[in-house]
Amino acid sequence: MIDLHYWATPNGHKITIFLEETGLSYQLFPVDIGNGEQFDPAFLRIAPNNRIPAIVDHAPTGGGEPISLFESGAILLYLAEKTGALLPTRLQGRAEVLQWLFWQMAGLGPMAGQVGHFTRAAPHPIPYAIERYVKETARLYAVLDKRLADREYIAGDYSIADIASYPWIVGHIRQQQRLADFPHLQRWFETIEARPAVQRAYAIGREAVARHVAA
Incomplete structure (x- = not known):
């Protein structure tokens, strides 16, 4: 059983998508980041950086104490290795997936996140910051669009590289991006959007958040 400490953010959605794709048994523990629940001492023992998502694996491979x-x-990397799914075992394929996973972690997520901050959360508009991060997000969209020009998925077969990137493209309108400007990316996005596991992951997340807020 996997305990998933979660809120309905792009990073949270990554993990529910993986879990739904692979069928691993899990339980959601919502962490309302809007109300500061990420600073609860019990959560900080699991996630000292006070960010979601975080997991506890009660049945790690090989046994032993929960991880x-x-x-x-x-x-994503831990769960892919645990299940043997969505990450190639051959060196070249594994390297392809991991470089694009880290590309998302270091580039697409942070830059798109800054667009959201400066357009929606900053107390006052800062035109320079908005322009900078919108343009950088567009550049990253173009990198991904070019990558997808001759392949169905980012690293060949569907993998954790796709699962990591997709939730950050869901917010393209808020990021001031037009998918029509990136036709290969748009095709990829619509393909993943239609996957049953992806649809389940988003529905489960919405329901969990709604119950938690109403409680």
Whole structure:
């Protein structure tokens, strides 16, 4: 059983998508980041960086004590290795997936996140910051669009590289991006959007958040 400490953010969605794709048994523990629940001491023992998602694996491979883990990329890699799914075992394929996983973690997520901050959360508009991060997000969209020009998925077969990147493209309108400007990316996005596991992951997340807020 996997305990998933979660909120309905792009990084949170990564993990529910993986879990739904692979069928691993898990339980959601919502962490309302809008109300500061990420600073609860019990959560900080699992995720000292006070960010979601975080997991506790009560049945780690090989046995032993439960393993707790934070950082969405690290969680995806851990779960892929645990299940033997969505990550190639051959060196070249594995390297392809990992470089694009880290590309998302270091580039696409942070830059798109800054667009969201400066357009929606900053107390006052800062035109320079908005322009900078919108343009950098567009550049990263173009990198991914070019990558997808001759392949169905980012690293060949569907993998944790796709699962990591997709939730950050869901917010393209808020990021001031037009998918029509990136036709290969748009095709990829619509393909993943239609996957049953992806649809389940988003529905489960919405329901969990709604119950938690109403409680």
